[in-house]
Every structure is written in C-alpha cells, then in structure tokens.
Amino acid sequence: MSITRYQVIRTHVLSLVEAGQLKSFDRVPSENELAEQFSVSRMTARKALQSLLDSGVITRVRGKGSFVADLQVTGSSLRITNIAEDVRAKGHTFSSVVHSLEEFNASGDVARRLLLSDGEAVFYSDIVHFDNNLPIQWERRYVLREQVPEYLAQDFNLRTTHDYLAQVAPLAAVRSSISAINADAKAVERLDVVPQEACLLVERLTESRDGIVAFSQLIYPGTRHKLGASYEL
Amino acid sequence: MSITRYQVIRTHVLSLVEAGQLKSFDRVPSENELAEQFSVSRMTARKALQSLLDSGVITRVRGKGSFVADLQVTGSSLRITNIAEDVRAKGHTFSSVVHSLEEFNASGDVARRLLLSDGEAVFYSDIVHFDNNLPIQWERRYVLREQVPEYLAQDFNLRTTHDYLAQVAPLAAVRSSISAINADAKAVERLDVVPQEACLLVERLTESRDGIVAFSQLIYPGTRHKLGASYEL
DNA sequence: AAATCCAAGTTGTATATACAACACAATTTA
DNA sequence: TAAATTGTGTTGTATATACAACTTGGATTT
Numbered sequence: 001m002s003i004t005r006y007q008v009i010r011t012h013v014l015s016l017v018e019a020g021q022l023k024s025f026d027r028v029p030s031e032n033e034l035a036e037q038f039s040v041s042r043m044t045a046r047k048a049l050q051s052l053l054d055s056g057v058i059t060r061v062r063g064k065g066s067f068v069a070d071l072q073v074t075g076s077s078l079r080i081t082n083i084a085e086d087v088r089a090k091g092h093t094f095s096s097v098v099h100s101l102e103e104f105n106a107s108g109d110v111a112r113r114l115l116l117s118d119g120e121a122v123f124y125s126d127i128v129h130f131d132n133n134l135p136i137q138w139e140r141r142y143v144l145r146e147q148v149p150e151y152l153a154q155d156f157n158l159r160t161t162h163d164y165l166a167q168v169a170p171l172a173a174v175r176s177s178i179s180a181i182n183a184d185a186k187a188v189e190r191l192d193v194v195p196q197e198a199c200l201l202v203e204r205l206t207e208s209r210d211g212i213v214a215f216s217q218l219i220y221p222g223t224r225h226k227l228g229a230s231y232e233l
Numbered sequence: 234m235s236i237t238r239y240q241v242i243r244t245h246v247l248s249l250v251e252a253g254q255l256k257s258f259d260r261v262p263s264e265n266e267l268a269e270q271f272s273v274s275r276m277t278a279r280k281a282l283q284s285l286l287d288s289g290v291i292t293r294v295r296g297k298g299s300f301v302a303d304l305q306v307t308g309s310s311l312r313i314t315n316i317a318e319d320v321r322a323k324g325h326t327f328s329s330v331v332h333s334l335e336e337f338n339a340s341g342d343v344a345r346r347l348l349l350s351d352g353e354a355v356f357y358s359d360i361v362h363f364d365n366n367l368p369i370q371w372e373r374r375y376v377l378r379e380q381v382p383e384y385l386a387q388d389f390n391l392r393t394t395h396d397y398l399a400q401v402a403p404l405a406a407v408r409s410s411i412s413a414i415n416a417d418a419k420a421v422e423r424l425d426v427v428p429q430e431a432c433l434l435v436e437r438l439t440e441s442r443d444g445i446v447a448f449s450q451l452i453y454p455g456t457r458h459k460l461g462a463s464y465e466l
Numbered sequence: 467a468a469a470t471c472c473a474a475g476t477t478g479t480a481t482a483t484a485c486a487a488c489a490c491a492a493t494t495t496a
Numbered sequence: 497t498a499a500a501t502t503g504t505g506t507t508g509t510a511t512a513t514a515c516a517a518c519t520t521g522g523a524t525t526t
Binding site (some may be wrong): 237238239280294295296 | 487
Binding site (some may be wrong): 057179198200203223 | 325365
C-alpha cells in the first residue's frame with residue numbers, strides 16, 4: 001500500500017493541528033499555498049483539505065479560507081427537543097423574562113462562530129425561561145442583522161426567539177454542541193442556582209439556506225433539567 | 234443557490250435506491266456510464282458517486298464497481314455511542330482502561346431502570362476511555378445477564394462495550410438523557426478533573442427486540458469535551 | 467466623507483487527459 | 497490440460513486548465 005500525495009498533505013496539516021501549532025478557528029494554509037509548498041496541483045491539495053473537512057477537522061468558507069474546527073465537538077446525531085413545547089406538554093405554565101434586547105458588538109468567540117470580524121454589530125437578546133415560575137433555561141442569542149432586521153422589534157414574551165427565527169429564516173441546519181460548566185455569578189442570578197453548580201451549556205449555530213442566522217448559548221440548571229434524546233430503529 | 238450537475242446525478246442514483254429499483258448489493262451504474270448518460274465528464278460523475286460513498290449509500294471496489302450498501306446496517310444511531318470512531322476520525326489515538334468487570338447486585342436507581350427488583354444480579358463494567366491519553370469518558374454499564382451471558386468473558390481493550398453489545402443483541406432503541414453534575418471523588422480519580430468540576434452525565438437505556446439490554450452511565454469532563462448534535466433539514 | 471469599483475485571493479464546480487491498480491474473462495502459449 | 501498473456505472495464509490518483517461565486521481591502525469616483 002503506497003502513500004499518496006494528498007495523504008502526505010493531509011497528514012501534514014493534521015499534525016499541525018495535533019501539535020497545537022494550529023488551534024481551533026485558526027486559519028489553515030489555502031489550497032494554492034499547499035499546492036506550491038508540496039509541488040502538487042491545486043486539485044491534489046484540495047483533495048487533502050476536503051478529506052479533513054469530511055473528518056470534521058476543518059471548516060471551509062468560500063472566499064475566506066479554511067479554518068480549524070472546534071475540535072472538542074464529537075460527531076453524533078442527538079435530537080434536542082424544544083423547551084417551550086416540553087413545558088407545555090407537561091401541562092405546566094411557560095413564561096419568559098426579557099432581560100435585554102439590544103445591539104451588541106460581537107467579539108472573541110461569538111464573532112468567530114458567526115464568521116464576523118471583531119467589533120461588528122449583531123442583535124443580542126438575553127432571556128430566561130420558566131417552568132411554573134422555576135427558571136429552567138437562560139438563553140443568550142446573537143443574531144445577524146442583515147438576516148433578521150426586525151429582531152429587536154419583537155416581543156419575546158409572546159413568541160419565543162426560536163419560533164420567530166424559524167418563521168423569518170427557514171432553518172436549513174442546526175449545529176449544537178453540549179458541554180457542562182460551573183455556574184458563574186451571572187448564572188447564579190439568572191437561574192437561581194448555587195455557586196459552582198454544574199449546568200448544561202448548549203451552544204447552537206442555526207443556518208438558513210442563505211447562511212448563518214444566529215449563534216445561541218442556552219444554559220440549563222444541571223440538576224433541575226435533563227435533555228432527552230431517544231431514537232428507535 | 235443553483236443545483237450543480239453532480240448533485241443531479243447524486244439525486245438520480247439516490248432516488249433509484251430509495252424507490253427500490255436498486256436493492257442492497259445491486260450494482261450501481263459506473264462512472265463512465267453515468268458520465269455518458271448525463272453528458273458530463275467522468276470526474277463529475279465520480280464526484281456524485283463519492284458523495285454517495287461518504288453518505289454510506291453505496292460501497293465501491295476498485296476494479297469491480299459500485300454497489301448499493303447493506304441498508305440494514307446504515308443506521309445513523311450506531312454512530313452515537315461509538316466514541317472510538319469519533320476519536321479515530323479526528324486522527325487521534327484511542328485507548329481504554331478496564332477498572333472493573335464483574336457481577337453486581339443492582340439496587341436503587343439502577344434496578345428501577347432495568348425493571349429489576351432490589352438485589353438482583355447484573356453484569357457490571359467500569360471503563361475509562363482516552364483520547365490521546367487524556368480521559369474523555371468514564372463508562373459504567375449494567376448489563377442484563379440473560380441477554381448477554383458472555384459479557385464478563387470479553388476483552389474490552391480490544392473491542393468497545395458498545396460494539397460488542399451491538400453485535401450480540403441488535404439494538405432496537407436507545408433512550409438517553411443528558412444532565413450536568415459536579416464531579417465527586419470517584420469522578421475526579423477516573424477523569425483527572427478538579428473536585429466539583431462540571432461534568433456531562435449521559436444516562437442511556439438500550440433495548441433490543443427482546444427488551445432491555447443495558448443501562449449505561451457515561452460521564453464526560455465538561456470543559457474538555459463537547460457532545461455534538463447537528464441535523465440538516 | 468461616502469459610495470462605488472476593482473483587483474487579488476479563496477473555495478466550488480467542471481472538463482479533458484493520463485496513468486496506476488485491480489478484477490475478470492477470453493485468448494494464447496507451454 | 498494448465499499456465500501465462502492479453503484485453504476490457506472499473507475505480508483511484510494526479511495534473512492542467514477554466515470559470516463561477518464569494519470575501520476582502522485598497523483605489524477611485526462621486
């Protein structure tokens with residue numbers, strides 16, 4: 001079994017990632033750069049990057065470049081249920097408190113997830129959802145202005161952000177990652193938990209056919225709430 | 234967004250499979266046949282077939298041809314629990330340490346989940362999985378003896394518990410719940426986290442056609458690991 | 467100062483070509 | 497008859513080229 005040229009390039013880029021020289025969201029050499037560096041055609045270099053894309057190691061954006069993926073996320077296909085529906089399905093009352101609904105200058109992680117430059121303005125909402133007056137979800141959403149220009153004019157006590165977004169920009173894909181975090185001071189205040197209590201953090205990127213629509217951070221009190229996922233064959 | 238030529242071919246072949254005109258192990262038109270039929274180059278037809286290969290719809294053998302995959306096996310649900318594949322897909326090395334593999338008297342929560350009475354014996358395994366020598370999952374499994382009588386005789390360094398269970402008792406349903414917990418002393422030891430660090434707890438009930446097979450508790454270091462979930466419409 | 471345009475860089479699609487690796491059947495040879 | 501060769505068809509790799517779609521930043525024009 002001989003080693004092919006595109007496998008050499010693939011291994012090279014992969015080793016850069018594994019050695020820590022390239023970290024999550026860092027830019028990966030372009031097809032042309034790799035082609036020249038390894039003296040191969042662009043199509044061969046492209047095949048190496050496509051292979052890394054299929055493996056989930058990098059993400060690629062036309063016109064911008066290739067970037068190291070969020071390597072902590074492992075691929076799978078859990079199905080996350082809608083919280084408002086869950087509450088009402090149990091016969092409980094669902095309510096929300098809007099703490100903030102304003103413009104916001106994206107930076108750091110948020111900007112990178114939305115593929116924006118540092119400081120670009122997005123719409124921002126900070127809402128807590130209640131199940132029978134007990135806080136069960138703290139939702140922070142960063143919405144692209146051009147995709148949803150009327151976002152700030154909505155009353156999210158009447159309709160959830162998710163329902164509104166689903167109507168305005170038909171969803172094409174939803175990518176979520178689930179992790180656990182210790183509650184910080186803000187979370188303690190919003191969710192009425194004890195300091196350092198374990199909470200679920202769901203980070204979600206929603207896309208329509210026109211591209212990214214919003215990035216959301218959903219925080220649940222870990223002990224008070226469970227995400228369900230079931231699948232039958 | 235316009236429809237590309239290779240997507241047209243991909244959809245065409247896929248519809249043949251979904252309509253039942255092509256069944257498992259049937260031969261799929263070759264690259265050259267598709268190229269002529271759709272008046273495209275061989276490389277474009279090839280791209281369509283490669284796409285179907287990536288999706289698991291077909292298998293391809295050099296020198297022989299392309300064939301419809303065994304559709305019974307291509308359930309996306311198998312991917313969910315296969316942590317070994319996820320790690321290897323990233324190009325990392327996967328390893329396991331078996332801390333315990335023995336008989337256990339179920340009680341409390343475990344007994345209730347498995348629909349057993351208090352004190353009934355089940356098989357029990359306690360295993361930690363590593364990604365590049367970093368612990369990423371602590372797996373405790375409670376397995377019904379009559380469903381999997383040879384469980385204790387396996388070497389789970391060679392094959393993961395899930396792979397073995399999937400082979401012995403074909404899965405019919407998987408029900409999971411995800412919550413967040415603070416690391417206790419045992420978790421600190423197994424996962425090398427700091428006390429009270431937030432961890433993900435996935436509790437999972439797996440069933441075959443003959444009923445419940447096992448109850449599993451999977452604990453992930455919250456900050457070090459994320460569960461991914463994506464669905465496209 | 468603001469809007470527009472343009473050029474360069476990047477990924478995506480598509481073509482045409484060539485050769486390699488492999489399977490398989492038919493033919494030729496020992 | 498048995499073995500070797502040949503030919504055809506298939507997938508795999510690799511190159512060179514062209515254009516499309518998109519981003520970005522700088523230059524130009526308004």
